[in-house]
Amino acid sequence: MEKEELTNKVEEPLADYDRHTYADYLTWQMDEMVELIKGKIFKQTAAPRSIHQRVSGIVFNSLFNFLKGRKCEVFAAPFDVRLPLNSKKNEDIDTVVQPDICVVCDPEKIDELGCVGAPDLVIEILSPGNNKKELQNKYEVYEESGIKEYWVIHPNECTLIINTLINGKYQASRIFTHGDKVASQAVEGFVLDLVEVFDDMI
Incomplete structure (x- = not known):
């Protein structure tokens, strides 16, 4: 083509x-x-806006610093995550996404091309024009592929929702916002202070 x-x-x-x-x-x-x-x-409809990049940087740095010396690794887009349903052959995989941030705790899933298999944690930061893709299309494939946690951050509204996989289906948390501290079940011990994330945006 x-x-x-x-x-x-x-x-x-x-x-x-x-x-x-x-x-x-x-x-x-x-x-x-x-x-x-x-x-x-x-x-990608357009390059990410500055508010998106600020939030991404803060969250990535928090995870990177927390994970130093641990077996889990954090990656930021552009980073290919292949989500095979059955076969891991390139010609059989039909879902390849680039989450804003993801954490992978199984080193065998990492190769020179990115990640093959479900990360433990995926974080998407909403931008104008991509909300449907993140909230509907990616939600479905993240759930089907067994990603333990899917965080959705809305920078303009200063909110975060955690979708936790329970018995194969996501269950959504309450809406977290400025002043809250959120803990990950998929990345044990990690806590994100939303004051640090949203303090310059309100």
């Missing part, structure tokens, strides 16, 4: 019959970040 043709196609998710795999993904040369969700192409 030519680059120009592909770029035109990724304005919206492709139809069900246009299924792509990670093997296809590896052949593309594009100027923008794309993700595959159940074989459909989704592209």
